[in-house]
Amino acid sequence: MNSETSPPSRARLARHTLWNLVGMCAPMLVALVAIPLLIEGLGKERFGLLSLVWMLVGYFSVFDLGLGRAMTKLIAEKLGSNADDVAATFWTAMTLMLGLGLLAGALVYALAPWLATRALNIEPALQPETLRAFRAVAFGLPVLITVTGLVGSLEACHRFPLINLIRIPMGAFTFVGPLLVLPFSRNLYPVVLILLAGRLAEWLLFFVSCLRMVPGVRGGWRFDRAEAPHLLGFGGWMTVSNVIQPLMIHIDRFLIGAIRTVGEVAYYVTSAEIVVKLLIVPRAWVSVLFPTFAAEFKARPEATGALFAQSVRLLLVVIFPVVLLIVAFAPEGLTLWLGAEFGARSAPVMRWLAVGIFIYSLAFVPTSLLQGTGRPDLTAKLHAIELPIYLAAAAALIHAYGIIGASMAWVLRAALDFGATAWMAARRAPGSGASLRGVGAAAIAALACFALVALPNGWAIKLGASAFLAAAYTLGAWTRLLTDEDRRIILKRLRR
Secondary structure (H helix, E strand, C coil): CCCCCCCCCCHHHHHHHHHHHHHHHHHHHHHHHHHHHHHHHHHHHHHHHHHHHHEEEHHHHHHHHHHHHHHHHHHHHHHHHHCHHHHHHHHHHHHHHHHCCCCCCHHHHHHHHHHHHHHHCCCHHHHHHHHHHHHHHHHHHHHHHHHHHHHHHHHHCHHHHHHHHHHHHHHHHHHHHHHHCCCCCCCHHHEEEEEEEHHHHHHHHHHHHHHCCCCCCCCCCCCCCHHHHHHHHHHHHHHHHHHHHHHHHHHHHHHHHHHHHHHHHHHHHHEEEEEHHHHHHHHHHHHHHHHHHHHCCCCHHHHHHHHHHHHHHHHHHHHHHHHHHHHHHHHHHHHHHCCCCHHHHHHHHHHHHHHHHHHHHHHHHHHHHHHHCCCCCHHHHHHHHHHHHHHHHHHHHHHCCCCHHHHHHHHHHHHHHHHHHHHHHHHCCCHHHHHHHHHHHHHHHHHHHHHHCCCCCCCHHHHHHHHHHHHHHHHHHHHHHCHHHHHHHHHHHHHC
């Protein structure tokens, strides 16, 4: 193992996480400016269709069958053990993903007439350009699917700065590209073509980076039949989780519309769309941890357990103050932004969902450890068990309490997910059980703080209560929860 591919230090893990946060957030900032211009330039109907194209692209990315994540795991594992057959994993997985991309493209091409004329309520005048746009997406799917493998390979080599230096401008181009078309045409087809051109440019940049950075890849194409079952087995379990998890995150709004009224969905979605953005933080963190868990687990299981426990502790401390402020000032913030009615109806939802996101964020780390150390079957089975339980609980609570009941069900599911994954990960990661007991106590203390800060009325009282509870919690976490190494890392970051 050389210095280029060896597992990074804790300080480098923190830097890589910051790179991921910037890479995820920068395109969102561009979107804030670009989306109003796109709505004005394309019109609401065409912009809605463009949104469906974006959604279609995102949904069909599951056709990689988890192979992108499987590449990260297997390549990181081989780099961690000085294996020399990384190229076989890379080219075998890329070949499989290309085949899956061609199948997905053929399916979308065949469905395009039905989508454009029957499935969606599209004005007849817009149907021809919509059909051409969907067919263009079909031709682009092999590129869109195989790029996940290229990114996964670079993640295995801990090339997060490079990944995000490519991801930031390409992510921004997703919104800027259509604006470049507007002076010449409002037709949806050229808008989709320029988006696909941007994705092709992104693919080429990642591919050239893999040729340079992933050991052995430049040696030429190789397909290893013995490697394919390992990739497909791991990826298949990952696909189960990748399908069920987004479903559980978003299906609540459909249940509200079916059980209560569509009008109530607006009050719920407004809060949900804001709060769910907090998941960017744990996602940025675990995408860095995943290849590290994979590379270190076999050779250094004790170190992997220590990193796992440390990661949960640090994530808990980082997420707590943000959620505290949301719980404290949800009514005032929503009233200021959207008016008194939204403030009254949506604030309780936002508070419950913020607590749910706090708990669910902690589950990202044990989930990543289980998957990174070769047990994606455990998380997939857990998610398959969770889904019917969550649907039943959500339906019952929505019937009883409306949109507040939906957010309460979210909290219960998050608690089940974190409790189960943390228990399984502690059994798999040596030496982490004692640290996680401390995390459980700290999480309960955090929930008590959330309950207390939701009680007072008035800006001044809430500011005082929030400041006091934040200070008390920080002091308790610093002295009782964090280890000497945790404190050293934080102080070093603060000094810089």
